[in-house]
Amino acid sequence: MKISYHCCGVFNLRKTARWIIGVEEIASMLNNMAGALENTDSLCLYPNPFYRYEYNMSWPAKTFLHKASRLFIGPILLGYLANKYEGFVYLGAKGFLLSEFDGRNAEFDFIKSKNKGLVTMFLGTEIRSHILQGEYSSKHDLELVTAYQNQVNPGIDSQAKEEFRRKLASAADEHADTIFNPPIDQMTYIERATHDILYFYPNEMFKPNDSKWRNVKKIKIFHGPSSPIIKGTPLVRAAIKKLRLEGYNFDYDELSGVPHEQILEKLTTSHIVLNQFYAQVPGVFGVEAMANGCLLLTSADPNVEPSLPIGAEKAWVVTGYWNIYDRLRAVLDMPLEDLQRQAEAGYEWTFSNYSATESARHFKSIINHES
Numbered sequence: 001m002k003i004s005y006h007c008c009g010v011f012n013l014r015k016t017a018r019w020i021i022g023v024e025e026i027a028s029m030l031n032n033m034a035g036a037l038e039n040t041d042s043l044c045l046y047p048n049p050f051y052r053y054e055y056n057m058s059w060p061a062k063t064f065l066h067k068a069s070r071l072f073i074g075p076i077l078l079g080y081l082a083n084k085y086e087g088f089v090y091l092g093a094k095g096f097l098l099s100e101f102d103g104r105n106a107e108f109d110f111i112k113s114k115n116k117g118l119v120t121m122f123l124g125t126e127i128r129s130h131i132l133q134g135e136y137s138s139k140h141d142l143e144l145v146t147a148y149q150n151q152v153n154p155g156i157d158s159q160a161k162e163e164f165r166r167k168l169a170s171a172a173d174e175h176a177d178t179i180f181n182p183p184i185d186q187m188t189y190i191e192r193a194t195h196d197i198l199y200f201y202p203n204e205m206f207k208p209n210d211s212k213w214r215n216v217k218k219i220k221i222f223h224g225p226s227s228p229i230i231k232g233t234p235l236v237r238a239a240i241k242k243l244r245l246e247g248y249n250f251d252y253d254e255l256s257g258v259p260h261e262q263i264l265e266k267l268t269t270s271h272i273v274l275n276q277f278y279a280q281v282p283g284v285f286g287v288e289a290m291a292n293g294c295l296l297l298t299s300a301d302p303n304v305e306p307s308l309p310i311g312a313e314k315a316w317v318v319t320g321y322w323n324i325y326d327r328l329r330a331v332l333d334m335p336l337e338d339l340q341r342q343a344e345a346g347y348e349w350t351f352s353n354y355s356a357t358e359s360a361r362h363f364k365s366i367i368n369h370e371s
Contacts, residue, residue: 019087019117024094025051026123027226027284028260032200033089036356037363043081046094050260074098078107087117093126093168103167108175119367120172121180121197122188125149129165130157132187142304143321145185145230145278152229165189178370184305185280195366196307198359199287206355208293208347209268213340219250219332222270222294224263224285228256232277232299232321239325248332267292271339272331274298277321280305282312287354290315290346295339297327315349317342 021034022043031053034042041056078096081088088111095104111118124145133146150157169189172179181194212220221240225231233254240252253270255262263285267273273289275282275298282290282300289296296316302308319327331339352358 015084017086019089020081020085021089021091023090023096024048024092025053026092027051028053029091029121029123029200029284030055032202032356033091035202036200036360038360040089041085045096050258052260078110082111082114082116085116087119089119089121091121092123093164099168100164103164103169103171105167105171105174108171112175117367118176119178119180120176122168122172122186123197124186125156127165127168127181127188127190128186129162129188131162132189136184136187143278144187144280147278148229152227178366182281182305182307184307185300194307196309197281198363199284199354200356200359200363201287201291201350201354202356203351205288206291206347206351207268208344210293212269212271212293213336213343216271216336219272219339220270221250221252221272221274221328222266222289223252223254223274224266225254225256225276226285230278231275232324235277235321235324236274239328242325243329243332246329248329250332264288264292267294270294271343272297272328274324274328275316277319277324281308282316286316287350290343290350291355293343293347295331295343296346297324297331309349309353311349315346 018039018041020043021030021037021040022045024046025031025044025048028051030042030044031051034040034055043057044055045059047058074096090104093099095107097107099107108118128146130146130150133144137144137147146157155161166189173190173192179190179192179194180197181188181190182196183194223233223236225233228234253266255266267289271294273294273296275286275289275296277299279298280300282296282298286296286298286300297319298316299318299320300308300312300316301318302312317327317331
């Protein structure tokens with residue numbers, strides 16, 4: 001990468017004041033950030049099969065040569081980008097080099113040696129410590145996201161994976177100018193102060209769809225888990241079953257493992273959305289639900305996760321995994337006008353905190369202050 005960097009300099013590569021955002025698409029975050037932030041380009045080396053986006057630069061879908069090719073192409077690409085761009089925004093845990101060995105320490109060190117800006121934004125499983133969350137859960141009698149992950153993904157809580165998270169945290173602590181990572185939901189070994197996740201949800205994707213609240217004959221409830229066990233789906237199904245046995249009349253739809261477009265289409269006609277019930281942030285799906293004018297039930301609680309923006313407790317119905325039935329029943333007992341008002345409150349709060357416009361403004365404020 002040093003050779004690549006100097007070669008680009010010798011050949012007078014045209015430099016730019018722009019930043020590069022990459023390198024992995026996680027739940028539309030790469031696409032959303034690049035679209036919201038001015039003077040940025042997107043680079044995707046690890047595409048997501050459920051999302052179809054175009055990036056300024058991208059890598060072919062994963063093949064058996066994907067990792068091997070990074071040994072040769074990664075250093076050259078990093079040197080080229082470090083010569084051209086003013087800074088880097090990293091999403092998730094992956095990098096240009098084989099970061100499995102040092103948590104990206106080598107490439108972060110290289111980037112900072114060239115006086116480039118460096119922002120890291122962690123998005124969940126890649127940084128979340130199973131040991132630390134386990135200790136927190138025992139102390140507070142509260143199950144968090146890691147409670148069942150090892151049953152769905154055996155080995156995710158292994159010593160090797162935990163050590164990699166330590167390396168990720170250490171590299172970010174030492175080199176990053178700014179770190180985004182909610183301290184409870186993504187509890188990890190980062191020692192510095194961090195910022196809450198910003199979702200950069202596109203302004204044009206905010207569609208309250210007031211028409212679905214008019215002439216409602218039957219309430220439509222939707223649950224779209226990316227990972228059913230981790231999101232609390234068995235508990236959701238139990239609550240739905242009990243409510244039906246008690247005579248409540250509603251439509252219930254559940255989708256998992258489908259293209260993102262199907263999820264968005266279902267949100268346009270749904271009234272109530274059941275999100276995730278072990279997390280302490282709303283997640284992309286929760287943001288999408290509120291942006292589509294749905295009343296949201298989810299476990300994120302500002303009393304647990306202090307980094308949530310002010311007013312979060314009024315944006316959705318805070319629902320722990322132990323009281324999904326009670327909360328949903330209470331919501332179904334509400335007058336339709338109250339349901340709509342709650343959905344509107346969530347819509348307005350989400351736009352004020354997580355829309356592309358407001359996230360970009362907040363992001364720039366943080367970066368300018370900490371640079």
